[in-house]
Amino acid sequence: MAKILVIDDDPSILTMLKKMLEKAGYEVDIACNGSEGLDKIECCPPDLLVTDIVMPEKEGLELIFYLRRKNPGLKIIAISGGGRFNYEGYLTSAKHLGADLIFQKPLVHKEFVQAVSDLINTKL
Amino acid sequence: MPTPDVYYQIDSQTMMNIFKNMLINFLGLSPESSGSMTFNKLTLSFTGYLSNYESEFLNDYYVKALNPFRFSLILAMIFYGAFALLDAATVPELKKIFWLIRFAVVFPVLLSVFAFTYFKTFRRYMQLLITCIMFITGFGIIVMIILGARIYNYSYYAGLILIFIFGYTFAKARFIYASLAGWLIVIAYEISAIWISDTPFTILINNNFFFISSNIIGMLIGYSLELSSRRDFYMRKLLELEQDKVKAVNSTLEKRVIERTRQLTNTNLKLKKEIEVRVRSEKERSELETQLFQLKKIETIGTLAGGIAHDFNNILTPILGYTDMALEELPEESTLRFDMEQINNAAVRGKDLVQQILTFSREVNVERKPVKLNQIVVEVINLLKASLPHEIEIRKSIDSGIGIILADPVHIHQIIMNLCTNAIHAMKNRGGILDIKVDSVMVDQKTTKKINNLKIGIYVRIRLSDTGHGMDRRTKERIFEPFFTRKEVGSGSGLGLSVVHGIVSNYNGAITVESTPGKGTLFTVYLPYNFSGPVNEIKSSDLLPRGVEHILFVDDELDITFMGKKMLENLGYKVTTKTNSSEAFEEFKRNPGKYSLLVTDQTMPKMLGTELAGKMRKINPDLKVIIITGYIDKLSDVTKSINGSYEIILKPIKLSEFSKVIRKVLDEN
Numbered sequence: 001m002a003k004i005l006v007i008d009d010d011p012s013i014l015t016m017l018k019k020m021l022e023k024a025g026y027e028v029d030i031a032c033n034g035s036e037g038l039d040k041i042e043c044c045p046p047d048l049l050v051t052d053i054v055m056p057e058k059e060g061l062e063l064i065f066y067l068r069r070k071n072p073g074l075k076i077i078a079i080s081g082g083g084r085f086n087y088e089g090y091l092t093s094a095k096h097l098g099a100d101l102i103f104q105k106p107l108v109h110k111e112f113v114q115a116v117s118d119l120i121n122t123k124l
Numbered sequence: 125m126p127t128p129d130v131y132y133q134i135d136s137q138t139m140m141n142i143f144k145n146m147l148i149n150f151l152g153l154s155p156e157s158s159g160s161m162t163f164n165k166l167t168l169s170f171t172g173y174l175s176n177y178e179s180e181f182l183n184d185y186y187v188k189a190l191n192p193f194r195f196s197l198i199l200a201m202i203f204y205g206a207f208a209l210l211d212a213a214t215v216p217e218l219k220k221i222f223w224l225i226r227f228a229v230v231f232p233v234l235l236s237v238f239a240f241t242y243f244k245t246f247r248r249y250m251q252l253l254i255t256c257i258m259f260i261t262g263f264g265i266i267v268m269i270i271l272g273a274r275i276y277n278y279s280y281y282a283g284l285i286l287i288f289i290f291g292y293t294f295a296k297a298r299f300i301y302a303s304l305a306g307w308l309i310v311i312a313y314e315i316s317a318i319w320i321s322d323t324p325f326t327i328l329i330n331n332n333f334f335f336i337s338s339n340i341i342g343m344l345i346g347y348s349l350e351l352s353s354r355r356d357f358y359m360r361k362l363l364e365l366e367q368d369k370v371k372a373v374n375s376t377l378e379k380r381v382i383e384r385t386r387q388l389t390n391t392n393l394k395l396k397k398e399i400e401v402r403v404r405s406e407k408e409r410s411e412l413e414t415q416l417f418q419l420k421k422i423e424t425i426g427t428l429a430g431g432i433a434h435d436f437n438n439i440l441t442p443i444l445g446y447t448d449m450a451l452e453e454l455p456e457e458s459t460l461r462f463d464m465e466q467i468n469n470a471a472v473r474g475k476d477l478v479q480q481i482l483t484f485s486r487e488v489n490v491e492r493k494p495v496k497l498n499q500i501v502v503e504v505i506n507l508l509k510a511s512l513p514h515e516i517e518i519r520k521s522i523d524s525g526i527g528i529i530l531a532d533p534v535h536i537h538q539i540i541m542n543l544c545t546n547a548i549h550a551m552k553n554r555g556g557i558l559d560i561k562v563d564s565v566m567v568d569q570k571t572t573k574k575i576n577n578l579k580i581g582i583y584v585r586i587r588l589s590d591t592g593h594g595m596d597r598r599t600k601e602r603i604f605e606p607f608f609t610r611k612e613v614g615s616g617s618g619l620g621l622s623v624v625h626g627i628v629s630n631y632n633g634a635i636t637v638e639s640t641p642g643k644g645t646l647f648t649v650y651l652p653y654n655f656s657g658p659v660n661e662i663k664s665s666d667l668l669p670r671g672v673e674h675i676l677f678v679d680d681e682l683d684i685t686f687m688g689k690k691m692l693e694n695l696g697y698k699v700t701t702k703t704n705s706s707e708a709f710e711e712f713k714r715n716p717g718k719y720s721l722l723v724t725d726q727t728m729p730k731m732l733g734t735e736l737a738g739k740m741r742k743i744n745p746d747l748k749v750i751i752i753t754g755y756i757d758k759l760s761d762v763t764k765s766i767n768g769s770y771e772i773i774l775k776p777i778k779l780s781e782f783s784k785v786i787r788k789v790l791d792e793n
Contacts, residue, residue, distance in 0.1 A: 010438050016445040023449065054434065081437025082430060082482050106440040106475050109448035 002120045003027045003044075007037035007063070008052040008079075013105075017050065024113045026120075034058025038066070045071065048120055053080040053090045061093055068098035075119050081105040161358045167300045168350050174358070181357050186247050188353075189296035193254070196294035197238045200261065203286065204230055211268075214279070218271050230264045233257065254297040258305035259312075262287050266309070266316050273321030281317075281331040284309055285338040292342035292349075299346040306339045408573060414601065415576045422604055422625060429481045436478045443471045480623050492530040497584060498522050500533060501562055504540040508548065515555025516548060523563040525668050525780025529584055529651060535627045542620040543588045543647050550592025550645060561587040564653055566691075566777035568684060570754075575650070577634040580683040582653040582691060582779050589646040594639045603637055624649075653779065668780055669787035670696040673720040677701045678708040678736065679752070680728045688723065695783055705731035709739055716744045721790055726753035734770075741768055748789045752777065 004026045008014045014030045021028045029046065031037035035057040041049065049067070053060030060078060067074055078094035078101070091102040101115055162172035170178045204226055211222040237253055240246050246253075265283040272280050287309065291302045313335065317323040323331070447468040454461045505518055512518065540560075547558050565585050572578045595603070604625040628635045631651050639645040675697050677688045685701035692699045700719070702708035705728050712719065722740060724733035731739075737749040749770035769792075771785050 010441075012442040013438060013445075016442040016449075020445055020449055023452075080434075081441070082434040082478075105437040106444045106471070109445060 001027045003046040004048045004050060005029045005031065005037060005040055005046040006050045007031045007034065009033055009055040034063040038063065048075045050077045050079060053078060053094060061097060064094055064097045064099055075100050077101045077103060079103045079105055161355060163354060168354060177361060181354060184357060185353060186250060190241065192294060193296050194238060194241055196290060197234055200290055201231060201234050215272055215275060215277055221271060222268055225264045225267055230261055233260050251298050251301045254295050255301045255305040258287060258291040259308050262309035263312060266312050270316045270321045273323055278323055278327045281335050284313060284335060288338050288342040292346040299350045302346045303343050306342060310336060310339055412576060418601060419576060425605060433478045433481045440471050440474050492532060494528045495531045495533045495536055497526055497529050497536060498562060500536045501540055501560060504537060504544060508544055516551050517557050519557060519559045521561045523780045526562060526564055526584055529653060531631060539624050539627055539649060542624045546620060547588060547590035547592065550590050556591035559589045564779035568775060569681060571776060575634050575636055578650060581687055583650040584653050586649040587646060589644060591644040594641040594643050594645055596641050600637055600639055668695060668783035671787060671790060672696050673790055674698040674718055675721045675723055676708060676712060676719045677723045678705060679725040705736045709736060712740050713743065721748040723750045726751050737770060750785060750789055
């Protein structure tokens, strides 16, 4: 069973995503900020990381930047509700930094689950 | 005996001086009366610097003397005739011969001269004739004296005195001629008295006293009269000269007044222009400030909205996620299903709204790819036509040379759609015309000063106008604010135009609005024309006409030459730019055969574009010319300076037109 780690500072999103992905048949772990997520990745690396961007402690872009060097094989999906960073937006920056897929919140359920499945089955 | 304190010793020298001074004063020769008049003391003719005036004086003297002379002739005849009575009384025995002299000799002479005065040639002989008349009349009397002496009558010499009076005064003879005649008469009398008539000595002495004295007095009078005439003439001349001087000074003054008035008028005009420019720039500044204020306000609202949107998205995420999951699990027949669907739909609406807010606050991700702008415009128009009420007519004018721009097609779609929807909404009650124009323009410094956000360069311009209800200034100022709407509740979110504004700003473009209440509204969208777009994907039909010729591009604004060079080089041409007309001409003189085309701004310091072109044409008559100008009305004056044909491009420059004109000009024979 593929392992997915979800990082988001919003507990309702976190529990919703956990439920959604578990329903889709994955083993899901959660973390509520970047630092906690990084600890969990180092302790027990997942097959896929789903991370929010605007978070306290360590935010998503920094995390992606770090993980892409440290753990290039890790598949990453970045999700964000917006927020001002530059003209191109957070998600575009996340993509530039190495996120495999980006999703604008609120997520479209079926689309998201399908994308997760496709990405996990892709051989990098 | 008292001794006088002072003895006056009067010697002969002093006496002479006193007499001389008296004479000089009598004749009017003193410096006080004659001033700086220079003349010959004997003949009285003008000398020195006045000699040029002699003939003019004589002419003037003649004109004034003619009638008095005629009168004196008549008077002479009357007197000469009247004395015939004296002949009959005093010398009846000689009466016949005397009358013969009077009426057969002297009278005809006087009459002939009188008649001759009416001929033009008389002017030349007047003085000579006066001399002759004096002498002839005098000689007649001398003959009578000789004849009278035979019968011891010596009284006729007095007749000669009358002749002197006439000759020196009334007859208007000049001094020198009258004196000549006078002395001739004196000599003739002396000859006749001494040798012919044998006049007794005492009578001769007696007669001579009176006779010569009267001649001398006559001479002095004649001298004085002529001198006085000359002095009058001289004074008149002086006066005329002074008048001329005054006139000249007056005319100079008038000229100076005119010149000064002209200068003042010019200064006034310049001042007026300056004031106009100031008022205009003040107005532009105030408009820019308003624009800037609006932009700032929109930006602030955008930032705020962006922040809210972020939180909203986070809130919506679990709602949508859980409802989706719940809907998957709920059986088809469940009564909860409908409720869950309603929650889900509401969340989706919320999601769409947030998406719009994000677009407005520029938070969406822009994926730029080559887009056929014209195609999108046509698509939107077709889409709208389907649902358009027939009172609304759509007109379009699309420049086919626009080709491809780099943008997100969804965004372009949104811009056109939103603007069109608004326009249609503004006209839905009374119908009207929706006019869409698409072209490309060269934005110059002037335009950048008027519209915030624009930089010098080439832009695609979309103009969308309606003939709807229009809007007032206050509405216009707030039109791009999010949630600002004039539509009734439920017919629009109030985000449409703010979304358009957000998209346009995101592309570094600009949007302006002009509107008149009751007449309609015009929206103008500027999007940067991206030259560095993927040329490979552009079909040849989308391309602007190209070429490889060498073009000399002249404009005094560096930015414009830079842009011109970039633009023309993108069309394949070789380009040399100059920002100074003199330098451009020097460059052309060095390599006259190198350039096929001159593209020049018309209004430049030192030399107008047309003048520059004219000078270059003299070196190379085959040089093609394109003049860029902002003022069509000024061109009619300048067409003369170019020898041959040329094309005009009006500012702001439309790229497609420009490229076509260049090709057309270069391909002309």
